[in-house]
Amino acid sequence: MMDGMDPRLARQLAFIQELDRLKGILRQTRVLDGARQENSAEHSWHLAVCGVLLAEHAPPGTDLTRVLRMVLVHDVVEIDAGDAFAYDAAVNVGKEERELLAAERIFGLLPDEQADELRGLWMEFEAGTTPDARFAVALDRFQPLLLNFNGQGGSWRYHAVTHDRVLVRMAPIQEGAPTLWPAVLQLLDEAVARGYLAPAPPPAS
Amino acid sequence: MMDGMDPRLARQLAFIQELDRLKGILRQTRVLDGARQENSAEHSWHLAVCGVLLAEHAPPGTDLTRVLRMVLVHDVVEIDAGDAFAYDAAVNVGKEERELLAAERIFGLLPDEQADELRGLWMEFEAGTTPDARFAVALDRFQPLLLNFNGQGGSWRYHAVTHDRVLVRMAPIQEGAPTLWPAVLQLLDEAVARGYLAPAPPPAS
Numbered sequence: 001m002m003d004g005m006d007p008r009l010a011r012q013l014a015f016i017q018e019l020d021r022l023k024g025i026l027r028q029t030r031v032l033d034g035a036r037q038e039n040s041a042e043h044s045w046h047l048a049v050c051g052v053l054l055a056e057h058a059p060p061g062t063d064l065t066r067v068l069r070m071v072l073v074h075d076v077v078e079i080d081a082g083d084a085f086a087y088d089a090a091v092n093v094g095k096e097e098r099e100l101l102a103a104e105r106i107f108g109l110l111p112d113e114q115a116d117e118l119r120g121l122w123m124e125f126e127a128g129t130t131p132d133a134r135f136a137v138a139l140d141r142f143q144p145l146l147l148n149f150n151g152q153g154g155s156w157r158y159h160a161v162t163h164d165r166v167l168v169r170m171a172p173i174q175e176g177a178p179t180l181w182p183a184v185l186q187l188l189d190e191a192v193a194r195g196y197l198a199p200a201p202p203p204a205s
Numbered sequence: 206m207m208d209g210m211d212p213r214l215a216r217q218l219a220f221i222q223e224l225d226r227l228k229g230i231l232r233q234t235r236v237l238d239g240a241r242q243e244n245s246a247e248h249s250w251h252l253a254v255c256g257v258l259l260a261e262h263a264p265p266g267t268d269l270t271r272v273l274r275m276v277l278v279h280d281v282v283e284i285d286a287g288d289a290f291a292y293d294a295a296v297n298v299g300k301e302e303r304e305l306l307a308a309e310r311i312f313g314l315l316p317d318e319q320a321d322e323l324r325g326l327w328m329e330f331e332a333g334t335t336p337d338a339r340f341a342v343a344l345d346r347f348q349p350l351l352l353n354f355n356g357q358g359g360s361w362r363y364h365a366v367t368h369d370r371v372l373v374r375m376a377p378i379q380e381g382a383p384t385l386w387p388a389v390l391q392l393l394d395e396a397v398a399r400g401y402l403a404p405a406p407p408p409a410s
Contacts, residue, residue, distance in 0.1 A: 002391070002392070002395050004391065005388060009388055012258050012259060013351065015258065016251070016255055016258065016348075017355050019251065019254055020236055020251070020352065020355070021237065022247075023236045023237060023243065023247045024236070024237045031225055031228045031229070032225065032228060035229075038228070039247065041247035041250045041251065042227075042228045042246035042247045042250065044250050045246045045247065045249050045253070045277065046221070046224065046228075046246065048250070048253060048273075048277050049221065049277050049278070052274055052277060052323075053220065053221060053315070053319065054217060065269070065270045065273070068253075068273050069257055072250065072253050072254050072257060073254070073257075110258070114258065118257075146218065146221060146222065147225065150222050150225070183211070183214055186207070186210065187207070190207050
């Protein structure tokens with residue numbers, strides 16, 4: 001950043017500056033009544049707020065502070081690797097490797113112990129096996145569901161995704177925020193009833 | 206949101222939906238090499254990340270979890286009241302009253318005890334007298350400073366703000382993140398040296 005600055009602070013500020021770029025990574029989900037695509041920075045904020053408000057739905061043993069830290073950085077690898085639309089198999093090829101490289105570079109801007117902590121939280125989120133990660137993943141599925149429902153279909157409609165595929169995508173909520181699951185089923189049924197989401201195609205005969 | 210939903214969850218989801226609008230509230234600060242104005246949702250995310258990374262600069266007794274909760278909701282009143290540019294005295298007239306009304310309406314969407322908690326955190330931030338609020342306010346001053354510095358002047362240049370006025374605006378960092386203050390002075394001096402920020406005008410003779 002500049003000569004004569006404390007080297008530890010200089011590394012922290014370099015990371016903070018780099019993270020500004022997450023505001024330019026666009027997701028498929030749309031905001032504000034469909035006016036534009038959501039970016040990953042504001043999505044991360046919205047998730048963190050959901051975490052604060054819906055903490056009562058987290059599994060026993062969840063540490064909300066760790067969840068918030070996790071959610072705040074869960075998408076920073078997209079600065080290098082981009083946002084891969086969940087329902088597009090082709091763009092998800094090679095995603096894991098691209099994201100690992102991105103995590104090395106971006107978290108590596110930080111002082112070592114902060115790099116280790118945040119990269120660890122990101123890997124925990126990706127693995128999704130601890131209570132904290134399960135709840136964070138559940139939030140990451142639930143927030144786009146709300147945006148699509150409130151946006152009368154949003155990216156579901158735009159990409160012609162069907163009820164059965166959304167249900168599979170939402171499945172981690174069942175473990176990560178068990179008491180939210182009935183509302184998820186109810187919202188998806190209502191989305192079909194209102195024409196926001198296409199029903200599952202009939203089985204091939 | 207829909208019939209038959211648990212009333213507590215329905216209120217939480219109404220609030221989460223309302224908060225989507227913060228993504229449409231534009232600040233004077235610019236992101237991404239000046240390509241566009243920053244919105245208050247992504248600003249809130251960036252502040253929260255700064256809180257996680259710069260926690261070592263918080264005053265003794267700061268509770269980082271409370272700071273994160275505070276920072277995540279510190280700007281939601283702008284959904285009704287708009288963002289008032291700090292260096293424009295005219296648009297700040299009546300700001301406090303507009304924001305109080307906004308806080309009543311927006312936090313009032315939530316179940317009562319959550320409304321009380323988050324409105325309380327917002328008021329604490331506005332008062333800026335507890336260690337948690339002081340640190341949160343310091344972050345809220347420091348993040349635009351970084352964006353303006355990294356953006357070669359950004360909103361300082363656009364609005365012809367001078368070094369002396371920025372220094373007054375940054376003053377809460379001295380108490381809220383004392384060990385960051387030398388870097389603030391250094392960044393502002395460097396900003397003047399590089400022509401990002403105009404020096405103080407000469408005193409009237």
